[in-house]
Amino acid sequence: xxxxxxxxxxxxxxxxxxxxxxxxxxxxxxxxxxxxxxxxxxxxxxxxxxxxxxxxxxxxxxxxxxxxxxxxxxxxxxxxxxxxxxxxxxxxxxxxxxxxxxxxxxxxxxxxxxxxxxxxxxxxxxxxxxxxxxxxxxxxxxxxxxxxxxxxxxxxxxxxxxxxxxxxxxxxxxxxxxxxxxxxxxxxxxxxxxxxxxxxxxxxxxxxxxxxxxxxxxxxxxxxxxxxxxxxxxxxxxxxxxxxxxxxxxxxxxx
Numbered sequence: 188x189x190x191x192x193x194x195x196x197x198x199x200x201x202x203x204x205x206x207x208x209x210x211x212x213x214x215x216x217x218x219x220x221x222x223x224x225x226x227x228x229x230x231x232x233x234x235x236x237x238x239x240x241x242x243x244x245x246x247x248x249x250x251x252x253x254x255x256x257x258x259x260x261x262x263x264x265x266x267x268x269x270x271x272x273x274x275x276x277x278x279x280x281x282x283x284x285x286x287x288x289x290x291x292x293x294x295x296x297x298x299x300x301x302x303x304x305x306x307x308x309x310x311x312x313x314x315x316x317x318x319x320x321x322x323x324x325x326x327x328x329x330x331x332x333x334x335x336x337x338x339x340x341x342x343x344x345x346x347x348x349x350x351x352x353x354x355x356x357x358x359x360x361x362x363x364x365x366x367x368x369x370x371x372x373x374x375x376x377x378x379x380x381x382x383x384x385x386x387x388x389x390x391x392x393x394x395x396x397x398x399x400x401x402x403x404x405x406x407x408x409x410x411x412x413x414x415x416x417x418x419x420x421x422x423x424x425x426x427x428x429x430x431x432x433x434x435x436x437x438x439x440x441x442x
Contacts, residue, residue: 195221196214196217204237206345207304208428208429208432212296215340240405240409241367265327269369269372273376279338294341311353313359317357319368322361331369349366
């Protein structure tokens with residue numbers, strides 16, 4: 188396993204997992220360009236790294252007043268909201284792995300959801316920012332269920348949950364933050380399941396560990412940067428980027 192390829196892919200994972208541009212699409216395509224075998228095991232390790240970054244970054248929110256009823260309800264909302272995607276992910280694991288990772292599927296997803304992101308930002312009023320604990324059960328469940336669509340490569344889990352949050356009346360930046368926290372049980376569960384299923388001590392190398400560490404560090408830096416980015420039209424910017432990337436990939440397929 189060439190170490191420079193692992194470093195590049197880990198950096199890419201740290202950035203793209205936390206932006207609504209689809210980390211899976213970027214990693215699958217980059218792995219092809221680098222002639223790197225992107226198996227589910229390595230992909231899960233990179234996701235584990237960015238999950239660690241989310242846990243560290245949001246630790247003040249996650250572990251504040253943990254014995255209060257409001258915090259308990261917050262945890263319960265997160266757990267219950269991730270059950271639908273966990274069930275669908277397990278039931279259709281082989282379909283997702285073997286059929287939905289095609290280039291054309293990624294192209295359609297990138298462009299389609301890019302258009303949706305632009306449309307939603309231009310047509311929906313941005314609500315007032317609220318505390319993450321104050322997101323309602325309905326809003327949380329809708330956002331959680333929308334993660335099912337993110338099982339299709341090219342969709343972006345953070346993107347689809349942010350969109351669904353906006354449509355239920357959540358401020359777009361709050362929706363993005365909540366999408367990260369919603370992703371913790373999903374990413375931990377999915378990564379843990381794959382790693383447990385493929386458990387082999389000899390398979391885990393120092394290069395794998397490096398990939399986890401780099402994706403975690405870059406993930407924290409990406410979250411810090413995202414906090415400082417101007418929040419006015421960032422969904423539109425990412426939407427146009429997705430459309431551009433989708434067109435570029437389509438052209439490479441055709442020609």
